[in-house]
Amino acid sequence: MKHDKTFKFITIGIIWLWLAIFAVAPNGLVFLTSLLQQGDNELVRLQLTLNSYFDLFNTSYLKIFLHSLGLAGCCTLVCIIVGYPFAFIIARSTSRYKGFLLFLVIIPFWTSSLIRSYAIVAMLKTKGILNSLLLSLGLIDQPLHLLYSSTAVMIGLVYSLLPFMILPLYANIEKLDMRLIDAARDLGANKRTVLLKIILPLTWPGIIAGSMLVFLPAMSMFYIPDLLGGAKSVLLGNLIQNQFLTARNWPMGSAVSVMLTLLMGLMLMLYWHSTKRNKDAQDLL
Amino acid sequence: MNRLTRIAYLAVVYLFFYFPIGVLIVYSFNNASYSLLWHGFTLNWYKELLSDTDLQSVAWHSLSVGILAATIATMLGTLTAVSLYRYRFKGKKLLHGMIFVMIVSPDIVMAISLLILFSTLKAPLGFWTLLLSHVTFCMPFVAVTVYSRIAGLDKNIFEAAKDLGASDFTILLRVIIPLLWPAILAGWLLSFTLSLDDVIISFFVTGPDFDILPLKIFSMVKLGVKPEINALCSVMFALTLLIVLIAQLVLRKKQ
Numbered sequence: 001m002k003h004d005k006t007f008k009f010i011t012i013g014i015i016w017l018w019l020a021i022f023a024v025a026p027n028g029l030v031f032l033t034s035l036l037q038q039g040d041n042e043l044v045r046l047q048l049t050l051n052s053y054f055d056l057f058n059t060s061y062l063k064i065f066l067h068s069l070g071l072a073g074c075c076t077l078v079c080i081i082v083g084y085p086f087a088f089i090i091a092r093s094t095s096r097y098k099g100f101l102l103f104l105v106i107i108p109f110w111t112s113s114l115i116r117s118y119a120i121v122a123m124l125k126t127k128g129i130l131n132s133l134l135l136s137l138g139l140i141d142q143p144l145h146l147l148y149s150s151t152a153v154m155i156g157l158v159y160s161l162l163p164f165m166i167l168p169l170y171a172n173i174e175k176l177d178m179r180l181i182d183a184a185r186d187l188g189a190n191k192r193t194v195l196l197k198i199i200l201p202l203t204w205p206g207i208i209a210g211s212m213l214v215f216l217p218a219m220s221m222f223y224i225p226d227l228l229g230g231a232k233s234v235l236l237g238n239l240i241q242n243q244f245l246t247a248r249n250w251p252m253g254s255a256v257s258v259m260l261t262l263l264m265g266l267m268l269m270l271y272w273h274s275t276k277r278n279k280d281a282q283d284l285l
Numbered sequence: 286m287n288r289l290t291r292i293a294y295l296a297v298v299y300l301f302f303y304f305p306i307g308v309l310i311v312y313s314f315n316n317a318s319y320s321l322l323w324h325g326f327t328l329n330w331y332k333e334l335l336s337d338t339d340l341q342s343v344a345w346h347s348l349s350v351g352i353l354a355a356t357i358a359t360m361l362g363t364l365t366a367v368s369l370y371r372y373r374f375k376g377k378k379l380l381h382g383m384i385f386v387m388i389v390s391p392d393i394v395m396a397i398s399l400l401i402l403f404s405t406l407k408a409p410l411g412f413w414t415l416l417l418s419h420v421t422f423c424m425p426f427v428a429v430t431v432y433s434r435i436a437g438l439d440k441n442i443f444e445a446a447k448d449l450g451a452s453d454f455t456i457l458l459r460v461i462i463p464l465l466w467p468a469i470l471a472g473w474l475l476s477f478t479l480s481l482d483d484v485i486i487s488f489f490v491t492g493p494d495f496d497i498l499p500l501k502i503f504s505m506v507k508l509g510v511k512p513e514i515n516a517l518c519s520v521m522f523a524l525t526l527l528i529v530l531i532a533q534l535v536l537r538k539k540q
Contacts, residue, residue: 004453012374015365019383022421026398033401043404086298089291101295103533108302110475110529112482114499114506115518119305122312122510129308159305162298212389220393223484223503237393237485244397244489254401257394264390 009141027261034254043250052255065259068236072218075157079165079214079251080207081157087169087206091176096272102170109163117227120156123148124228126202153229157218165210172206205274219260236260305522306522324484330516334369340501340517347481347498350412353371354419361420362476363469368460369428370435371443371453387425395422400489410492418490419480426474426479434468435461471532478528481521 034052039045055061092102108116123130124146131143146152176199184194200207222237236256243253316327334340368374369381387395399421403414443466446456462469484499491497498521505514 007453008368008374011364011368012372015368015380016376018361018421018424019380022399022402022417023383023387026395026402029401029405030394030398043539082298085294089295099537101528104299104302106533107526107529108306109526110478110524111306112484112499114482114484114502115309115521116306118502118506118510118514118518119309121506122309122515123305123488125510155349159301167393216389216391220391221395221485227506237391240393240397241488244400250401253397257397260504261394263385264394267384268389 004259007212015127029230030254030257033250034258038249038251043248052251056159056255056259061254061256064234064239065236068219068239071153071157071225071235072215075154075161075218076165076211076215078154078158079162083162083165083169083210087166088173091170091173099111105166105170109167113160113221114223116160117224119182120152120159121227124152124155132228148229150229152236153225156224156228160224161214161218164213168209168213169203169206172203172209176202202278205271205278208267208271208274212264212271215267216260216264219263292429294340301531309515310519310522313512313519315512318512330512331520333513334516334520343496343498343501346412346495350415350419350497351477351480353474354416354423354480357416357420358423358476359427359473360468362424362472363465365424365428366431366435369432369459384425384428387422388429392422392483396486396489399486410490411495412491415487415491415497418486419483422483422486423476423479426475427469430472430475431465431468434465438464467535467538471536474528474532474535478525482525499515 033052035048037047037049037051040187056065088103090098093101095101122128125131126143126145126147127164128147129265130146131140134140135143146155180198180202181194184198189197219235220237220240222235222241225235225238236259239255240256243249243256247253314326314328314332316329331436365380365384369377386426395418399414399418403410407419443456444461446460451459481500484503487497487500488503491500496531498517502514502521505511505517527531
């Protein structure tokens, strides 16, 4: 049928055209920009150089990079530690409210993280609800200065990103074949061995997927340090924002963005590797 | 873990999720500007929102971009899902991979890439650049939502339609869309919330003439905590809640 061929051609054509213009080309331009020089009058000077990348190893940038990595890493770790048992309990629950419990995680997942960060600001400020609560309970005598610190940024990041860890973990744990655990127990494995040798390896792809969805945004959500961290806590996202809008150093900002993309590539490879390995494990069954 | 510890654990995490938002909503009804104490119930802050003409135009901007972006993204995303399911073509795996990568890639990377694109094309930042960007980041989410449903369809239906002489276009219109409307509607609703809530990408790709709600809230919040912002955030939260609820109900119905 001739019409069908035209239809197929047009459909796939539209999709590829859109992605080529708004996804492939822009990223190519970022890479290109990172290789250019900052211009004096114009935004960039058309001269190829690796200067921006060398500048990345400049101490002040390197410090931000490491600080951002550390903060995002800690945030991811906290999300795994808090989120894993949480996802496990819900996924393995036989309660008839299971759907509702899951729905209660989906709501924060979709709620604007700006609004949720604002809620944290309102909680943590010196005369905020947390301080009054702690004061009235007699746990502290002086209001804590929680806001505008790395701790506040950490709380804000975990608050915003925890649902992004829980949902992939939930999806993964729910598919877990309980017979494998029973089999391991029958063969004499203790609880620790079951957890370390069966449950964790099988839910590894979920952990990686969740970590990806937490770690990458945690480095880039510039408005969270803006609201909760004052000027003290700078993420990679703030660095990029600053290079683009204030310092007007587009090549530098692009180079940072390329580094972030490389980091994403690394995590994607890890993810694909882990799902592949698990498929092999499933085939054994 | 026994049952009680499990329930306690869940309760603590849910409290962490909902306490700050709950406090925000409660204080949006408090009859005092800066006090933590309860000074009685009032709807003043909501009335103030309604009478703020500047805010109204900003809200209108957000809604129009949200509706248009969600609609275009839903069309593109549905076509993508259908093509991935029905057709064999070159680069199919690449397309699959790209959709996935677009979902996990950090917003800021997409934001500056689009900013550089628009600046290279010398496109003035405003409504159009914002709309195109929102369509681009919503589309993969629709594609994934619809694809997860389409994979459950019986392939024989398409064969039957084909045998009866339906063209691919007719099959899309008369078979696929009627069968998949819950997933398509859910994709639209989720795109709409994504567009309504986006801060990072919008921050870079819109101009001063076209302000939208999240950016307006961002600039207001930087100046401190105020009951008007509490009210505005509560309204936005309620809207998201409603949309997610509809999306979940629609998706569950056909399971």
